[in-house]
Amino acid sequence: MQIGLVLSTTPSYSETFFRSKIKGLREQGMDVRLYCQSKKDDFNHCPVILSPKVSRNPLLQSWYFLKEFVLLLPHLPAIIRYINLERTEGTEFLQLLKKIYLNAHLLKANLDWLHFGFATMALGSETVAKAIGAKMAVSFRGFDIAVYPVKYPGCYTILWEYVDKIHTISNDLLVLAKKHGLPDGIPIEKITPAIDVNLFKPNSKIVNAEELVFVTTGRLHWKKGFVQTIEVLAILKAQGLKFTYKIIGEGPEYERIAFAAYQLGLKNEILFLGKLPHHQVKKELESTSIYIQYSIQEGFCNAVLEAQAMGKLCIVSNAEGLSENVLHEKTGWVVPKNNPQALAETIKKVLGLRSDERNTITQIAQKRVREEFNIEKQQKEFLDFYN
CATH class of the missing domain: 3.40.50.2000 (Glycogen Phosphorylase B;)
Structure with a gap:
């Protein structure tokens, strides 16, 4: 099974939630790939595919744009499906070109699951999974459900149409998601964070009761x-x-x-x-x-x-x-x-x-x-x- 996990950057040393997830899936024979905007030098847990470059230099950006579209030609069927899906959602032509470019690394993927590590990461990419023939999963973690929709009401309306399965880390976040329009029919699974219980365990050190x-x-x-x-x-x-x-x-x-x-x-x-x-x-x-x-x-x-x-x-x-x-x-x-x-x-x-x-x-x-x-x-x- 091929799983694509979408994050803004590769997980740092302290982000054990993602690192342990990747490690566990790979140990069970899953092909896991990370799709990110940037990569930390110390990350080597799985292959990393970076998103297309964005430059303020118009000439350089034009070159990036042309190069990416040439690389997309072998994936034309997925691109056509993506264009049709975006037209259904009312995406205008220039915005559509921009979205094709920004999602190029995902549109070239061959995956069974495309999993966005945060709900906000799926914004602007809601139709990609269906275009490439993959199932779409989204995780609820905190800010993306408790704060972001308050600032941008209705931001997940399109997401609810295309997501196949939801992962939440707590029941309260799920309640909030439903307040923000999450339909009842979407499968949901709660998987909480976890820690290394072998590292974080008490030792025999006596705490000074007088020192608070x-x-x-x-x-x-x-x-x-x-x-x-x-x-x-x-x-x-x-x-x-x-x-x-x-x-x-x-x-x-x-x-x-x-x-x-x-x-x-x-x-x-x-x-x-x-x-x-x-x-x-x-x-x-x-x-x-x-x-x-x-x-x-x-x-x-x-x-x-x-x-x-x-x-x-x-x-x-x-x-x-x-x-x-x-x-x-x-x-x-x-x-x-x-x-x-x-x-x-x-x-x-x-x-x-x-x-x-x-x-x-x-x-x-x-x-x-x-x-x-x-x-x-x-x-x-x-x-x-x-x-």
Whole structure:
């Protein structure tokens, strides 16, 4: 079976979801190919086919355009089908030429499945799979369903007409997709993220009970709720709580988050550790007292799975998949988002638990992550998805 996975770029070291999926499928004899706009030097998990080049130089772009259309000639039947499908959707001539060029790497493909790793990646390519005689799959992950359609209502109307199967990482994302027009008749399968449970497991290191350390891992972006978390910690500091808050990750809103820490008087309590490899993330988690993920929007969040697997007490918001990731008062605590008082009270409640109560929570969480969110289980589910 030949499977084409469409992403903007090849998965980085930290994107275990895609890397483990590719590895598992290939180990089962599947022919997996990545279709991307760019390729990282360290990626060698499968063949990579890059999309046509785009240049601001008109002469250079004209050459790219001509060269690509010549290469498309052996695939004329697929091109004709694609043109007919796009005409049915009302695509105008000049726009059609542009779409043929941008989708040229896909229109030349010989695949059984064309799988767009994010719903937004399928925009402008909705009819390609049918044109090349492949089935079309799309994954829902977070931003593409929870945020993008709010900004661009009706953006997936054409996609719903052509998609053959849906992959979602959480039930909440599926509910949102239905609000944005996903029809009932399309087959859907939930396959959650997974982690390396052999790496993220607790060791014998004893955490200093007198040294309170909070940790959050994630891209420095508004949807991760860092500013809201800092506001809550400022309240707790004013009430006499002493702590260190470590933020692991990098992103476009570092200045905003760092300024919030400074303005709220937490400059000395907050450490920005930047982007870390897995083994260093594990090391930071070893000394963590409570892991906090107070996101405004979150598809599922591997970092929370890693913290639970390490035996850490986890407090998360109820943003999308987080309430499936953590079971409230069973494997951690789920707090309504945009409710700083509720988060502050929950942190104080967790800090006041007896040691046996903490151990019960963490042990149940560890067992659940090992059994339900391991990479081997995820790989088998993806094999079943295509079969």
